[in-house]
Amino acid sequence: MKPILELDRLRKSFGGLCAVNNLSFSVQAGEILGFIGPNGAGKTTAFNLIMGVYRPDAGRILFKGRDISGWPTYKIVNLGIARTFQIARPFHHKTVVKNVEISTIENALFARENRAARWEASCLCCDRVGLADDVDKLPGALPHAGLRRLEVAKALGTEPDLVLFDEPFAGLSIAEVEEMSELIRKLPGEGRTVVIVDHNMRGLMRLVDRVVVIHFGEKLAEGAPEAVAQNPLVQEAYLAGGGMA
Amino acid sequence: MYLRRLYRKRWLGIPGDYWLLIGLALVLLLIVPRLATPNLLTILILANIWAMLAMSWDILSGYTGQISFGHSFFFGIGGYTSGLLALYLKLSPWLTIWLGGLAAAIGGLLIALPALRLRGPYLALITLLAALVADRVARFLRIETAGAEGALYGIPPLSFSWTDNYYYSTGLMLLVALFLITVARSKMGEVFEAIRDDEEAAGAAGLNTAKFKILAFAISGFVAGLSGAFLAHYMMIVSPRQHFDLDLSVEAIIAAVLGGMGTITGPIAGGYFLVLIREYLRPFGVWRVFALTVLTLLVLFFLPRGFWTELRIRLAQLWTKSFAGKRA
Amino acid sequence: MTALLDVLVFGFLISSLYALAAVGFTMIFGVAGVLNLSHGAFVMLGAYIAIWAQALNDPTIHLPQLGLNLPAAFLLAILGVAVIAPLIYRVFVRPVQDRPIIVFLVTLLLAILFEQVAILIFSVNPRALPAMVGSSFSILGTQIEYNRLLASVIALVAIGALWLFVHRTKTGKAILALSMDRKGAALVGINAERIQLIVWAVSGALAAIAGLFMASFMGMSPLEERVPLVISFSIVVLGGLGSIPGSLWAAYIIGYAETIVAQFAPEARGLAALIFLFIILALRPQGLLGRKVAH
Numbered sequence: 013m014k015p016i017l018e019l020d021r022l023r024k025s026f027g028g029l030c031a032v033n034n035l036s037f038s039v040q041a042g043e044i045l046g047f048i049g050p051n052g053a054g055k056t057t058a059f060n061l062i063m064g065v066y067r068p069d070a071g072r073i074l075f076k077g078r079d080i081s082g083w084p085t086y087k088i089v090n091l092g093i094a095r096t097f098q099i100a101r102p103f104h105h106k107t108v109v110k111n112v113e114i115s116t117i118e119n120a121l122f123a124r125e126n127r128a129a130r131w132e133a134s135c136l137c138c139d140r141v142g143l144a145d146d147v148d149k150l151p152g153a154l155p156h157a158g159l160r161r162l163e164v165a166k167a168l169g170t171e172p173d174l175v176l177f178d179e180p181f182a183g184l185s186i187a188e189v190e191e192m193s194e195l196i197r198k199l200p201g202e203g204r205t206v207v208i209v210d211h212n213m214r215g216l217m218r219l220v221d222r223v224v225v226i227h228f229g230e231k232l233a234e235g236a237p238e239a240v241a242q243n244p245l246v247q248e249a250y251l252a253g254g255g256m257a
Numbered sequence: 258m259y260l261r262r263l264y265r266k267r268w269l270g271i272p273g274d275y276w277l278l279i280g281l282a283l284v285l286l287l288i289v290p291r292l293a294t295p296n297l298l299t300i301l302i303l304a305n306i307w308a309m310l311a312m313s314w315d316i317l318s319g320y321t322g323q324i325s326f327g328h329s330f331f332f333g334i335g336g337y338t339s340g341l342l343a344l345y346l347k348l349s350p351w352l353t354i355w356l357g358g359l360a361a362a363i364g365g366l367l368i369a370l371p372a373l374r375l376r377g378p379y380l381a382l383i384t385l386l387a388a389l390v391a392d393r394v395a396r397f398l399r400i401e402t403a404g405a406e407g408a409l410y411g412i413p414p415l416s417f418s419w420t421d422n423y424y425y426s427t428g429l430m431l432l433v434a435l436f437l438i439t440v441a442r443s444k445m446g447e448v449f450e451a452i453r454d455d456e457e458a459a460g461a462a463g464l465n466t467a468k469f470k471i472l473a474f475a476i477s478g479f480v481a482g483l484s485g486a487f488l489a490h491y492m493m494i495v496s497p498r499q500h501f502d503l504d505l506s507v508e509a510i511i512a513a514v515l516g517g518m519g520t521i522t523g524p525i526a527g528g529y530f531l532v533l534i535r536e537y538l539r540p541f542g543v544w545r546v547f548a549l550t551v552l553t554l555l556v557l558f559f560l561p562r563g564f565w566t567e568l569r570i571r572l573a574q575l576w577t578k579s580f581a582g583k584r585a
Numbered sequence: 586m587t588a589l590l591d592v593l594v595f596g597f598l599i600s601s602l603y604a605l606a607a608v609g610f611t612m613i614f615g616v617a618g619v620l621n622l623s624h625g626a627f628v629m630l631g632a633y634i635a636i637w638a639q640a641l642n643d644p645t646i647h648l649p650q651l652g653l654n655l656p657a658a659f660l661l662a663i664l665g666v667a668v669i670a671p672l673i674y675r676v677f678v679r680p681v682q683d684r685p686i687i688v689f690l691v692t693l694l695l696a697i698l699f700e701q702v703a704i705l706i707f708s709v710n711p712r713a714l715p716a717m718v719g720s721s722f723s724i725l726g727t728q729i730e731y732n733r734l735l736a737s738v739i740a741l742v743a744i745g746a747l748w749l750f751v752h753r754t755k756t757g758k759a760i761l762a763l764s765m766d767r768k769g770a771a772l773v774g775i776n777a778e779r780i781q782l783i784v785w786a787v788s789g790a791l792a793a794i795a796g797l798f799m800a801s802f803m804g805m806s807p808l809e810e811r812v813p814l815v816i817s818f819s820i821v822v823l824g825g826l827g828s829i830p831g832s833l834w835a836a837y838i839i840g841y842a843e844t845i846v847a848q849f850a851p852e853a854r855g856l857a858a859l860i861f862l863f864i865i866l867a868l869r870p871q872g873l874l875g876r877k878v879a880h
Contacts, residue, residue: 063461089463097461103454106447114451115462117444121472125444170463324686326693371867377685378620378826379866382818386863389815393856503811507697514690547701554694557687558680 016041022071031057033229044206046220054229094172100159102151109147115169141165157188177208298423305426308528309484311512317477319518322453327388328509331361333500335482336489340412354486361482362475369474392501408496517563526565590727600840601740605795607820609788615764615827622692625814626699631793632800635662670789671782703807711806736798
């Protein structure tokens with residue numbers, strides 16, 4: 013299998029602090045990869061590097077075989093990577109469906125556009141994440157779990173090949189975690205690849221195909237979830253960092 | 258929520274904002290000229306100009322959230338460009354006002370480039386600085402100026418008649434409103450609003466936010482420049498005091514906030530209100546600015562959506578209660 | 586030689602006054618992210634309170650008059666602004682604090698309101714405060730007024746006191762902590778609300794001192810509050826928003842730049858500094874001395 017995303021010796025530091033150091037791993041097309049590490053391990057920084065929020069100090073990021081490091085975010089998104097934010101960031105003054113519609117807008121100013129088709133696609137996205145009844149609500153009227161779903165709908169609205177989830181389960185109840193997992197599990201069937209960031213591996217065990225663990229910005233372990241959970245290095249990192257749960 | 262529904266509402270397939278514009282056009286073009294005294298007409302000419310200025314501020318700051326504190330920069334560029342071209346190249350004022358707008362749009366692009374990297378306070382400062390620098394540069398101009406520094410006199414007018422100028426300014430204002438409402442309702446407007454709500458999230462939605470911000474600056478600059486150019490030909494003067502003053506930028510903000518930011522029609526109402534108050538309360542001197550400032554503060558705290566928007570919402574609610582309710 | 590000495594002496598004075606005005610502006614931004622556009626009005630207010638307090642039977646001032654002696658009037662002005670500033674914060678700024686755009690507009694409108702009030706009471710004409718001490722002495726042909734010397738000394742003492750306050754007292758350290766990391770400061774139990782009131786008071790007092798001396802050297806008119814605002818704004822951006830030492834350096838850079846231009850190319854006065862600032866802002870938005878904002 014050919015990797016869809018490859019991080020190659022990526023490095024980023026802020027001031028004197030090295031947030032991501034010599035990080036290399038690859039994501040295979042169609043898999044669900046867990047990207048975990050204790051708090052402050054550099055997961056979100058790595059996400060932001062992939063999304064072009066920061067420019068890496070060294071190393072390359074290859075997506076579909078193209079080096080995207082240093083690209084502006086929108087180009088990366090248009091090439092096929094979408095993300096959800098750790099803290100939901102909806103457009104507060106737009107209804108749910110309008111929030112998703114934003115993801116479907118093209119940058120070309122005079123592109124022929126079919127508003128009806130866009131609206132329909134956006135409604136479909138809302139439906140897929142279970143927000144069909146809430147399309148005309150403002151984000152402020154949604155419960156926490158609804159906002160998380162909206163994040164997913166917004167990401168799906170860009171028609172991504174790779175979706176990066178930043179702690180999608182944060183603050184969800186057990187039942188809601190299950191629903192969200194169900195949602196994520198369906199994505200590979202649509203030809204999408206998934207990377208999930210979390211500091212907690214327990215919720216991911218049954219969801220992910222493979223796990224990459226990072227610690228202090230460096231890769232600590234990689235492999236099947238069970239094997240990684242048994243890895244003494246990983247256990248030590250988590251003990252120092254306050255446990256895996 | 259109510260606001261969104263209100264703005265999406267269509268009557269006979271035409272969105273409400275356009276109906277408002279049609280109504281406004283009927284009143285301003287057919288009714289007002291029959292009833293108004295010449296004095297009122299001259300005031301309404303200014304009101305049209307200020308409405309354009311406020312709308313131009315709104316499409317940039319109200320829609321994309323990039324607060325400009327130096328809109329007089331664009332206003333003045335428009336005025337000076339149009340004035341200089343008409344005065345020295347003897348071009349028709351009908352051509353030069355558009356060239357003035359164009360020059361201001363280019364000014365908008367120039368500001369946008371550094372502004373892309375700046376946020377909040379830095380952006381406000383660079384717009385403010387642009388206006389201050391332009392003001393100082395204009396004062397260096399020493400071409401056939403009769404008296405005050407940097408002023409140009411004897412700019413050819415569009416017409417010497419008040420009534421003509423009234424119709425021209427009204428037509429131009431309506432045209433600008435039509436243009437900006439269309440922009441605001443298009444996908445461009447949607448993107449502007451998304452940038453205002455959360456720029457990073459808009460980028461994550463695949464939008465080239467830089468490009469749209471530049472566009473907003475250019476459009477805003479164009480309209481502000483157009484209004485400045487009109488004022489130049491109407492007053493037959495351009496001067497730093499009249500075209501680059503900080504008060505202009507402040508008035509643009511006040512008018513837009515009073516009427517309702519991010520609505521285009523609100524700033525028209527705000528611009529009219531501001532000019533009418535300013536001109537009719539002239540005998541009260543300083544008190545009128547005082548009153549206007551207090552009023553704007555009150556609106557900010559108690560009607561943050563602006564009086565015009567608030568009025569529309571109230572009326573729409575009333576309508577739903579009394580008519581739509583019965584039908585249902 | 587004389588010109589050089591003029592620049593050195595006068596530049597120092599102007600810069601010190603600018604520093605006084607700018608430090609308060611930067612502190613308010615530092616602790617709460619509020620860009621207080623009525624800061625220039627505080628400067629103007631300080632001057633006008635003193636002008637009113639020391640006046641006696643002046644028919645052009647539409648207020649009952651006290652006729653205080655000069656030091657008392659100065660003290661009253663400083664205290665007055667130190668009380669008004671936190672009040673402004675509490676009544677107008679705090680309710681909208683988490684909406685920067687509204688804070689912008691509110692403080693801008695307040696500034697205009699202060700202008701109008703000042704015009705209503707004092708008229709729009711410029712006024713000057715009498716000098717605290719008269720006469721002058723000369724060094725190498727440069728006349729130096731004692732009043733200017735006194736102003737420089739007071740400015741330096743005030744900045745020094747501020748320095749000690751920020752670095753040596755608990756409250757001061759809390760202010761520093763708050764401007765470095767608001768969330769972290771809350772976690773260690775700093776009462777942000779109280780600190781902000783204090784910062785507004787201190788900032789108001791410093792602005793008032795700057796206003797007093799500006800009024801006594803250059804005169805002050807109600808609309809001139811915009812000058813100290815633009816200058817403070819520029820200094821603070823140059824020094825890096827929220828950084829107190831950055832503002833001090835930047836105040837001297839801008840103060841001297843302006844004095845030099847005024848001395849050697851008077852007609853370009855103001856323009857050079859503005860263009861300089863514009864370029865800095867475009868190329869290095871974090872300020873000449875500021876550090877990049879960490880994520």
